Amino acid sequence: MYKLLVRPVLFWFDPEKVHYFTFSLIRSLCKIPGVPALFRSLYEVKDKRLETEVFGLKFKNPVGLAAGFDKDAKLFNELSDFGFGFIEIGTLTPKPQDGNPKKRLFRLREDSGIINRMGFNNGGVAEAVQRLKKNKGVLIGGNIGKNKETPNDDAVSDYEICFDALYDHVDYFVVNVSSPNTPNLRALQDKEPLMALLNALQLKNFTKYKPKPILLKIAPDLTDGQLLDIIDIVKETKIAGIIATNTTLSREGLQSGNKAETGGLSGKPLTKRATEVIRFLSERSNRAFPIIGVGGIHTAQDALEKLQAGASLVQLYTGFIYEGPALVKSINKAILRHQR
Numbered sequence: 001m002y003k004l005l006v007r008p009v010l011f012w013f014d015p016e017k018v019h020y021f022t023f024s025l026i027r028s029l030c031k032i033p034g035v036p037a038l039f040r041s042l043y044e045v046k047d048k049r050l051e052t053e054v055f056g057l058k059f060k061n062p063v064g065l066a067a068g069f070d071k072d073a074k075l076f077n078e079l080s081d082f083g084f085g086f087i088e089i090g091t092l093t094p095k096p097q098d099g100n101p102k103k104r105l106f107r108l109r110e111d112s113g114i115i116n117r118m119g120f121n122n123g124g125v126a127e128a129v130q131r132l133k134k135n136k137g138v139l140i141g142g143n144i145g146k147n148k149e150t151p152n153d154d155a156v157s158d159y160e161i162c163f164d165a166l167y168d169h170v171d172y173f174v175v176n177v178s179s180p181n182t183p184n185l186r187a188l189q190d191k192e193p194l195m196a197l198l199n200a201l202q203l204k205n206f207t208k209y210k211p212k213p214i215l216l217k218i219a220p221d222l223t224d225g226q227l228l229d230i231i232d233i234v235k236e237t238k239i240a241g242i243i244a245t246n247t248t249l250s251r252e253g254l255q256s257g258n259k260a261e262t263g264g265l266s267g268k269p270l271t272k273r274a275t276e277v278i279r280f281l282s283e284r285s286n287r288a289f290p291i292i293g294v295g296g297i298h299t300a301q302d303a304l305e306k307l308q309a310g311a312s313l314v315q316l317y318t319g320f321i322y323e324g325p326a327l328v329k330s331i332n333k334a335i336l337r338h339q340r
Contacts, residue, residue: 002324015105015114023075030078043083043325045332049339050085054290054312055213055240057171059139061085063303063331066294066315067143067174067217071121073128080138083328088315089128090143091176094161096124097147100181108256108267112298114318116247117263119181120145125165132169142170143217148182155188156200163201173212175201175239178219178246180264186219191229198237213240220245220273220295227277231285241290243315244277245270267318271296275309282310298323300334307335 010018029035050061064086070076073089099121106115146158177188188194205211247264274295281291293311297303298319306314319327
């Protein structure tokens with residue numbers, strides 16, 4: 001129904017406007033008695049065999065919603081009714097910021113992809129915290145970044161501010177240094193600044209009564225040498241794991257007319273590379289740490305391939321937009337079939 005009736009209508013309009021319209025629609029529908037239960041009956045797969053424990057957290061199923069969809073933690077309770085096992089909010093920054101000038105979100109229909117150059121647009125971490133206080137039991141990841149005007153030399157402070165603000169309200173953290181849409185942010189992926197950032201956050205983390213898992217989200221454009229550095233960094237800083245991968249700067253093989261737009265590319269064109277990165281990290285580290293696989297998951301088979309490559313959990317974003325909420329159910333059912 002979604003692909004036949006809903007998506008064609010939505011895709012007539014500007015992607016960013018559709019995003020906000022969809023948010024408003026879901027929020028309004030979920031206020032109607034019985035609608036959340038209806039969504040759960042349509043899309044949720046309840047089965048103990050789907051439950052999985054990763055970095056000390058119990059997930060009701062291994063399919064999550066990636067960061068970027070619910071940046072400001074405005075809809076996580078409602079989105080959980082579509083069958084997700086966990087929701088990652090953000091990327092959040094210490095201060096509110098508008099992000100990059102519009103137009104900044106582009107569908108690549110021929111390629112089943114999206115190019116975005118949003119630039120960490122969000123209302124700031126303090127506003128999100130107020131909404132997270134209304135969490136109704138959803139397992140939440142907090143994706144954190146730095147403000148655009150903060151120089152890299154001062155970036156650690158921005159991440160620490162977000163970490164402190166979110167600590168009591170999220171189940172795990174994601175350090176985002178891999179978005180291509182904040183100037184010079186990816187330079188923080190270099191070994192020396194990345195070690196300094198992660199060690200600073202871990203220092204704070206280990207002073208807490210119960211430290212939270214900290215994960216690092218990496219770009220798919222890293223070389224094998226850089227990925228080996230990532231493995232060393234995980235070992236040395238003792239962070240909980242990796243999210244592989246963020247969006248790519250590559251435009252190889254694209255057919256869409258707007259493929260030259262600047263920004264990060266997500267969707268089907270990323271499927272193969274994201275899986276390659278997962279497999280490389282898993283095999284070269286001897287499965288030393290958990291990996292959340294994200295990038296180009298548009299079918300249940302895409303998700304299974306990432307799990308088989310070494311991912312412990314998977315996340316959707318562009319596939320959720322193109323395929324609709326039935327994709328979540330399809331993946332969970334495929335995981336159960338694969339367990340037989």
